Each structure stands twice: as C-alpha cells, then as structure tokens.
Amino acid sequence: MTTDSTQFPQKSAAHRKVRKAVLPAAGLGTRFLPATKAQPKEMLTVVDKPQIQYVVEECVASGIEHIIIVTGKGKNSIEDHFDNSPLLERFLEEKGKHEQAEMVRRISNMVQVSYTRQKEPLGLGHAVLVAKDLVGDEPFAVLLGDVLIPGPNPATRQLINVYEATGTGAIAVEEVPRDKTHLYGIFAGEPAPQPPFGERLLRIRDLVEKPKDEDAPSNLAITGRYVLPSAIFDCLERTKPGAGGEIQLTDAMRLLAKEQGLWAYIYEGISYDAGDKLGFLRATVELALQNNELGSDFRAYLKSLKL
Numbered sequence: 001m002t003t004d005s006t007q008f009p010q011k012s013a014a015h016r017k018v019r020k021a022v023l024p025a026a027g028l029g030t031r032f033l034p035a036t037k038a039q040p041k042e043m044l045t046v047v048d049k050p051q052i053q054y055v056v057e058e059c060v061a062s063g064i065e066h067i068i069i070v071t072g073k074g075k076n077s078i079e080d081h082f083d084n085s086p087l088l089e090r091f092l093e094e095k096g097k098h099e100q101a102e103m104v105r106r107i108s109n110m111v112q113v114s115y116t117r118q119k120e121p122l123g124l125g126h127a128v129l130v131a132k133d134l135v136g137d138e139p140f141a142v143l144l145g146d147v148l149i150p151g152p153n154p155a156t157r158q159l160i161n162v163y164e165a166t167g168t169g170a171i172a173v174e175e176v177p178r179d180k181t182h183l184y185g186i187f188a189g190e191p192a193p194q195p196p197f198g199e200r201l202l203r204i205r206d207l208v209e210k211p212k213d214e215d216a217p218s219n220l221a222i223t224g225r226y227v228l229p230s231a232i233f234d235c236l237e238r239t240k241p242g243a244g245g246e247i248q249l250t251d252a253m254r255l256l257a258k259e260q261g262l263w264a265y266i267y268e269g270i271s272y273d274a275g276d277k278l279g280f281l282r283a284t285v286e287l288a289l290q291n292n293e294l295g296s297d298f299r300a301y302l303k304s305l306k307l
C-alpha cells in the first residue's frame with residue numbers, strides 16, 4: 001500500500017497497534033438540564049441501555065482491549081454500571097432468568113475498564129490529558145461518551161485501520177449542512193486519496209472551531225471519534241485555554257496536524273449527538289426502529305400517530 005511517507009513521520013508496525021481508548025465523560029451536560037442535574041448524561045438511556053454502553057460496545061467491536069473512562073463529580077453510576085452485580089445476578093439465576101443474568105454479567109466482563117477523575121470540567125482537551133499516565137507512550141482512540149455511532153462497521157475501527165496502515169493519527173469527519181457549520185469544529189485541508197482508503201482520506205491543514213457559516217473552509221465536521229499518537233499529550237500541555245476558557249482538544253490537534261500530520265477520515269456511518277435533546281430523540285427513535293424486540297411494534301405505533 002502507498003503511504004505518504006514524504007509528509008508524515010512513520011512508525012514501525014509494532015508501534016502502531018491501538019489497544020487503548022479514552023472515553024471522556026466528565027462534562028456537566030448543561031444542554032440536557034434538568035435531566036443531568038443529578039445523573040450523568042452518559043447514563044441517560046437510549047432505548048434500553050445507557051449511552052456509554054453503546055460507546056463501550058463500539059470499542060470492543062473495534063478490538064480495543066483497555067478502556068479508560070474519565071469521570072468527575074456525580075458520575076459514580078458509570079462505574080457501578082460496568083462493575084460486577086453479584087446480588088442481581090444471583091437473584092436472576094434463582095428466578096430462572098438465565099439470559100438476563102448472562103446479559104448483566106457480560107456488561108462487566110466485556111473489556112478491562114479503568115477510571116480516572118477530572119477534578120474540574122476544564123474542557124475536553126483537559127479530560128484527555130488527565131488520562132496521560134494510563135495511556136502511556138502508545139497510540140490510543142478517543143470516543144466521546146455522548147456521541148453514538150451504531151452499526152456493523154464501527155467508526156473507531158475505521159480510524160484504527162487508517163492509523164495502523166499509515167502510522168499517523170486520524171479523526172472522524174462527516175458532512176453537515178452548510179448553514180450548520182457554526183455548530184461544529186470544521187476541517188480545512190486537501191483530499192489525500194490513497195488505497196485502500198480512497199477519497200475518504202483527507203490531509204488536515206487546519207481545524208476551525210465553530211466558524212461563521214460564510215467563513216467555513218468546508219462542510220466537514222469533527223464527529224467525536226479520534227485515533228491519536230501519544231504526542232497529543234505534549235500538544236495538550238502546550239495548549240492554553242481557548243473557547244469558553246476550556247482546554248480544547250481541537251486546539252491541540254491543530255498543533256499536532258502542523259507538527260506531525262493528521263488525517264481526517266470521512267467515516268461510514270451515522271452519528272447521533274445524544275448529549276443534545278434533539279440528537280437524543282433522533283437516536284431513540286431510529287435505534288428503537290432497528291431494535292429486534294421492539295422495532296415492528298414501534299414502527300406500527302409511529303404510523304398510527306396523527307401528525
């Protein structure tokens with residue numbers, strides 16, 4: 001395969017394996033108040049499981065072996081959810097509900113999970129930096145705990161494939177309407193097609209945080225999935241607080257793109273920003289329609305509504 005070794009520094013294949021993922025989940029979730037006053041938004045249920053379980057399942061389906069969840073005040077229920085529940089398991093077994101007992105067991109056994117705490121919500125970039133020691137000197141994925149990208153071809157796996165083939169970090173982007181670019185971090189750069197990634201691969205020149213629609217360099221928005229080299233930590237340490245007084249991951253990635261190169265990858269799939277009320281409703285309706293148990297009844301119910 002052709003890789004762009006003239007532009008980006010190369011790492012040996014042994015150093016390219018992506019084993020770890022960081023899930024920042026320490027934000028205050030103010031867009032979802034009052035639901036998030038006393039419970040983490042990452043634990044709000046979409047159909048029948050908390051949002052963060054979808055994200056953990058995406059990690060597992062992508063081959064991640066160790067997940068680091070960054071939590072904060074009031075987020076203990078996230079740890080409880082992925083912990084053993086011997087009492088509940090025993091109760092279900094005694095009632096003959098073996099399938100449910102197995103489902104509960106699977107949640108705590110599917111992958112190794114570690115936790116670290118962000119003492120104050122100083123921004124997404126800061127939350128990633130808090131995981132520095134647990135990640136160590138190896139590439140890692142970042143998945144936002146409130147962005148769902150369900151489907152058979154996990155977005156994180158797609159980014160890992162790019163990283164493992166090229167040795168250069170990659171972030172997921174997707175098209176958004178031109179009049180909505182002011183809501184997102186927006187990609188600026190050039191197409192960099194190469195096999196086997198084709199037209200989906202782009203070289204980042206810059207990343208622009210929430211530009212005015214008329215100033216946006218493209219309509220490709222950053223989506224909440226990243227695979228980054230450990231060099232991002234050095235970039236984060238040099239990043240001053242930006243928009244909203246927070247340490248922004250986008251600012252550190254801009255540095256990384258200039259110093260080491262960074263791909264944008266137009267991933268295959270659909271994302272839902274479930275930290276936003278409308279995004280949450282879309283996720284709920286669309287995932288309920290796809291649900292094996294509920295899908296057909298729910299579809300019939302929606303059709304019966306007089307809208």
Ligand code: UTP
Pocket residue numbers: 024025026027028029030031032070118120121122123124126127144145146275
């Ligand atoms: P968001 O901007 O969606 O989270 O960050 P938020 O700040 O909780 O949201 P609002 O705007 O107040 O509703 C994306 C992800 O980064 C995490 C959040 O938990 C979310 O999963 N995050 C954000 C942190 O872990 N720490 C922070 O300081 C900020």
